[in-house]
Amino acid sequence: MTTQELIQESTAAAQAAPLLRVVPLGGLGEIGKNMMVLESDGSLLIIDAGLMFPTSEMHGIDIVIPDASYVMERMDKVRGIVLTHGHEDHIGALPYFIEQGLRAPVYATALTQGLLEVKLREQKLINEVDLHTITADDVLDLSPFTVEFFHTTHSFPDSVGVAVKTPAGRVIATSDYRFDPTPADGRPTEEHKLKKWGDEGVLLLLADSTNAERKGSTASEATVEQMLEEVMSQAEGRVLMATFASNLGRVQQMINVARRHGRRLGVVGRSMVNNVRIAIKLGYLDIKEDDLLTAGEMESLPGREVAIVATGSQGEPTSAMVRMSMGEHRQLTLREGDTVILSAVPIPGNEELFNRTVDNLFRQGVNVLYHELGNVHVSGHGGQDDYWHMLDLTRPKYFIPVHGEYRHLVLHARLAERWGLPKDHIFVIEDGETVEFGDFSDSGEIEARRGEKLEAGHVYVDGLGVGDIGNVVLRDRRQLSQEGFIVCIVAIDEFDGEIIYGPEIVSRGFVYMREQEDLIRRAEEAVSKVLKKKAPIAVLENKIKDALGAFAAREIGRRPMILPIVIEV
Numbered sequence: 001m002t003t004q005e006l007i008q009e010s011t012a013a014a015q016a017a018p019l020l021r022v023v024p025l026g027g028l029g030e031i032g033k034n035m036m037v038l039e040s041d042g043s044l045l046i047i048d049a050g051l052m053f054p055t056s057e058m059h060g061i062d063i064v065i066p067d068a069s070y071v072m073e074r075m076d077k078v079r080g081i082v083l084t085h086g087h088e089d090h091i092g093a094l095p096y097f098i099e100q101g102l103r104a105p106v107y108a109t110a111l112t113q114g115l116l117e118v119k120l121r122e123q124k125l126i127n128e129v130d131l132h133t134i135t136a137d138d139v140l141d142l143s144p145f146t147v148e149f150f151h152t153t154h155s156f157p158d159s160v161g162v163a164v165k166t167p168a169g170r171v172i173a174t175s176d177y178r179f180d181p182t183p184a185d186g187r188p189t190e191e192h193k194l195k196k197w198g199d200e201g202v203l204l205l206l207a208d209s210t211n212a213e214r215k216g217s218t219a220s221e222a223t224v225e226q227m228l229e230e231v232m233s234q235a236e237g238r239v240l241m242a243t244f245a246s247n248l249g250r251v252q253q254m255i256n257v258a259r260r261h262g263r264r265l266g267v268v269g270r271s272m273v274n275n276v277r278i279a280i281k282l283g284y285l286d287i288k289e290d291d292l293l294t295a296g297e298m299e300s301l302p303g304r305e306v307a308i309v310a311t312g313s314q315g316e317p318t319s320a321m322v323r324m325s326m327g328e329h330r331q332l333t334l335r336e337g338d339t340v341i342l343s344a345v346p347i348p349g350n351e352e353l354f355n356r357t358v359d360n361l362f363r364q365g366v367n368v369l370y371h372e373l374g375n376v377h378v379s380g381h382g383g384q385d386d387y388w389h390m391l392d393l394t395r396p397k398y399f400i401p402v403h404g405e406y407r408h409l410v411l412h413a414r415l416a417e418r419w420g421l422p423k424d425h426i427f428v429i430e431d432g433e434t435v436e437f438g439d440f441s442d443s444g445e446i447e448a449r450r451g452e453k454l455e456a457g458h459v460y461v462d463g464l465g466v467g468d469i470g471n472v473v474l475r476d477r478r479q480l481s482q483e484g485f486i487v488c489i490v491a492i493d494e495f496d497g498e499i500i501y502g503p504e505i506v507s508r509g510f511v512y513m514r515e516q517e518d519l520i521r522r523a524e525e526a527v528s529k530v531l532k533k534k535a536p537i538a539v540l541e542n543k544i545k546d547a548l549g550a551f552a553a554r555e556i557g558r559r560p561m562i563l564p565i566v567i568e569v
Contacts, residue, residue, distance in 0.1 A: 018436035026066035051092030084175035155380030169203025178382035184249035205396035209404035237303030237337030266293030269311030313344035315353030325360035432456030484509025
């Protein structure tokens with residue numbers, strides 16, 4: 001074969017269309033906003049569409065959703081949207097995409113669908129969505145995809161993982177899972193299905209990496225129930241537990257233990273109340289709505305007869321538990337003898353809010369139990385032993401770690417390499433970095449290669465605005481929060497450029513003006529010195545910014561935002 005023929009063959013292989021493209025739009029390199037797209041023969045299958053809560057640096061941002069431009073540009077090619085469970089980081093972004101015009105069948109288990117319907121009704125989108133209820137035993141024909149499901153143990157009842165037959169082979173997306181022999185709902189992860197698919201052959205495993213730093217296996221939910229037994233047997237007053245509103249397995253544990261100790265259950269917090277009502281209606285909680293305590297009964301009944309579940313396990317500022325910790329809840333007041341359990345571990349970056357809530361609870365004179373003091377919480381995600389077991393069951397040819405910060409992905413990849421996967425069969429990628437599968441060398445074998453890098457950053461939601469806040473605005477907000485701002489107002493004669501009024505300086509967050517009158521006067525003098533000659537307004541504004549910026553840095557070592565206002569009269 002000539003050199004020219006070799007080059008042509010190589011070029012043809014490189015340009016060969018893949019049988020499958022994996023397109024991660026969220027959840028890789030971060031915790032939250034999970035969204036994965038499988039693409040084959042021009043058709044798209046979406047697995048989850050979640051949101052992420054803002055970090056402390058995202059001033060004023062309410063939530064963060066994936067950049068789904070890749071999907072929006074191909075909306076007519078979307079064969080279906082599969083939701084693995086009802087946590088916000090898996091379903092929370094979907095209403096925003098629907099509002100932007102995404103129309104495709106949505107498949108979810110009953111409880112996940114019920115929680116999604118609440119969101120859609122709130123945004124008046126319920127009639128825009130084609131919703132389908134599925135179970136772990138269903139099979140969907142979404143040609144060219146065939147979608148099967150397996151039940152997973154997680155902190156959300158009726159969670160599922162997904163197994164997708166594609167023209168390139170089977171892809172298993174675990175979603176969030178752990179292997180627990182004694183789960184709260186009595187239904188362990190369906191290992192027999194995973195083993196069966198492993199025997200048949202798995203092309204690609206997309207596996208949760210959240211707890212890749214944690215050795216061993218995640219403790220069983222039974223340990224939390226044992227803790228609740230001990231607390232309720234000893235508590236003289238009410239027992240209040242704060243947990244995620246979607247952690248309905250934990251709510252059922254509270255119901256079970258409360259019954260055994262002659263206590264009745266009350267529910268506090270809007271999202272918790274809504275979720276509990278939906279779960280009762282759909283048969284996911286073993287309690288009647290009429291048996292729940294009213295707010296008045298939670299306050300008036302003897303403490304030993306009352307148990308309460310509430311929102312606020314992360315110290316969320318507007319949650320029920322945080323309001324109670326500050327003595328500001330409209331219906332419930334904490335009192336001596338009460339025991340409060342914060343059934344969660346603070347999310348990274350949220351420690352300050354969590355610790356503040358713990359301190360405030362102690363100030364109310366109640367007994368407080370949290371993760372540092374007992375087995376108040378177990379993760380819904382498996383540990384390293386669970387990850388190894390998943391590899392044992394599925395025996396994939398290729399592996400992509402998902403759902404985690406970058407370090408989690410790397411650690412999970414190293415575990416897969418120790419398990420026995422070749423290093424070149426493991427892809428550590430982040431949002432927007434695609435992987436393609438096909439017979440690229442005409443060998444008759446499916447191979448994998450890195451594909452193109454797509455735009456897949458953050459889309460910020462601030463109030464009613466979606467995507468109208470960018471990095472420049474966030475940078476300005478960060479500067480305002482750290483250094484404050486100065487406004488300098490000057491009026492000049494439009495003919496000769498003489499100063500008619502000002503310069504007048506107003507500041508907020510820079511210095512307290514009443515106590516720094518001399519500093520403000522000298523700043524105004526610094527501005528006057530650079531406004532001696534007539535010049536275009538834009539030039540004068542730049543001179544003011546430079547003069548005040550240099551003055552603030554020299555005098556007090558700060559860099560406030562400077563807003564010059566020059567008016568011609």
